[in-house]
Amino acid sequence: MPDHPRPDRAELIDIYRTMRTIREFEERLHAEFPGGEIPGAVHLYAGQEAVAAGVCTVLTDEDYVASTHRGHGHAIAKGCDVTAMMLEIYGKAGGLCDGKGGSMHIADFDRGMLGANGVAAGGVPLSCGSALSAKVRGTDQVSVAFVGDGGANQGAFAESLVLASVWQLPVVFVVEDNGYAQATGTRFHLGGRDIAPRAEALGIPAVVVDGYDVLAVREAAAEAVLRARSSEGPTLLDCKAHRFFGHMEGWDQQAYRADGEVDRLVAERDCLRLFADTAIVRQTLTTAELADVDAAVRVLIDHAVDESKSAKDPDIGELLTDVYVTY
Numbered sequence: 001m002p003d004h005p006r007p008d009r010a011e012l013i014d015i016y017r018t019m020r021t022i023r024e025f026e027e028r029l030h031a032e033f034p035g036g037e038i039p040g041a042v043h044l045y046a047g048q049e050a051v052a053a054g055v056c057t058v059l060t061d062e063d064y065v066a067s068t069h070r071g072h073g074h075a076i077a078k079g080c081d082v083t084a085m086m087l088e089i090y091g092k093a094g095g096l097c098d099g100k101g102g103s104m105h106i107a108d109f110d111r112g113m114l115g116a117n118g119v120a121a122g123g124v125p126l127s128c129g130s131a132l133s134a135k136v137r138g139t140d141q142v143s144v145a146f147v148g149d150g151g152a153n154q155g156a157f158a159e160s161l162v163l164a165s166v167w168q169l170p171v172v173f174v175v176e177d178n179g180y181a182q183a184t185g186t187r188f189h190l191g192g193r194d195i196a197p198r199a200e201a202l203g204i205p206a207v208v209v210d211g212y213d214v215l216a217v218r219e220a221a222a223e224a225v226l227r228a229r230s231s232e233g234p235t236l237l238d239c240k241a242h243r244f245f246g247h248m249e250g251w252d253q254q255a256y257r258a259d260g261e262v263d264r265l266v267a268e269r270d271c272l273r274l275f276a277d278t279a280i281v282r283q284t285l286t287t288a289e290l291a292d293v294d295a296a297v298r299v300l301i302d303h304a305v306d307e308s309k310s311a312k313d314p315d316i317g318e319l320l321t322d323v324y325v326t327y
């Protein structure tokens with residue numbers, strides 16, 4: 001890969017830090033949610049960290065990401081400020097969107113983060129729009145659309161694939177097939193085993209990727225991004241990685257999952273542990289260095305939660321600021 005050779009030491013640490021930050025962020029939210037201070041719906045990304053980290057490590061700040069309702073991991077991997085994200089989820093002043101968006105509407109245009117999205121597959125057409133804008137303006141920006149297996153059944157997803165194909169847009173569709181759309185398993189809703197062939201039918205190169213293997217995701221994403229930057233059009237990555245928690249915090253008893261399914265996932269398919277066990281990481285980084293990252297991330301997340309709990313609510317006078325936009 002000319003643009004993305006083997007990851008060097010600094011990139012390996014960055015990838016690990018990103019995945020650890022997402023994991024710690026989500027585990028902490030899971031622990032805090034029952035306390036009742038977090039308003040709105042919260043969908044956790046734990047288990048799927050390798051997808052966001054593997055894709056975003058090959059993007060620049062100028063590239064775009066359109067996210068989903070399960071968007072914390074994408075935002076962290078795209079470089080959004082973690083404390084400002086936590087403040088946002090707590091609905092507090094100083095949040096990334098001034099506390100008005102919450103978990104499902106985190107956006108940060110300075111980082112190319114076009115937003116989480118409460119509408120399943122809602123971000124996918126936005127990616128086509130931003131990719132078209134980049135193409136018309138003649139920049140080399142790439143646009144990434146994250147979408148779930150359930151979202152991939154939306155008409156907007158199919159329409160976006162067609163537009164991206166006929167207009168040869170610099171877009172990468174990243175399907176996160178985590179096995180379920182809410183409580184409905186993919187064997188009941190997918191109509192086939194993979195989503196990749198839907199793209200191939202439209203002439204879009206597509207590949208199925210082990211979504212627990214961050215280096216495999218990185219390699220597939222690097223190829224897709226290079227294709228997009230070289231005006232060779234869209235690619236679809238069909239990443240398989242299941243979530244560790246329920247669909248959303250607060251009500252999902254996960255009765256639709258097999259006995260021991262989650263325990264097996266955590267024991268055998270933890271992307272952080274798998275990454276630490278790869279030959280390249282074992283040859284490059286020490287366990288002490290990884291532990292230092294873990295400790296620093298714990299401090300960061302503690303700080304983010306403390307700040308969020310003690311921060312003020314947004315000023316009522318700001319209620320309509322930034323809500324309506326004139327063009």
Ligand SMILES: Cc1ncc(C[n+]2csc(CCOP(=O)(O)OP(=O)(O)O)c2C)c(N)n1
Pocket residue numbers: 069070118119120147148149150151152178180181182247
């Ligand atoms: C257009 C639309 N229809 C229905 C919903 C309700 N809904 C929220 S999440 C979800 C399931 C999404 O599943 P998937 O895309 O696989 O994402 P995952 O939750 O597994 O990450 C549904 C149906 C919605 N948000 N938007």
Ligand SMILES: [Mg+2]
Pocket residue numbers: 148149150176177178179180181182
């Ligand atoms: Mg799903």
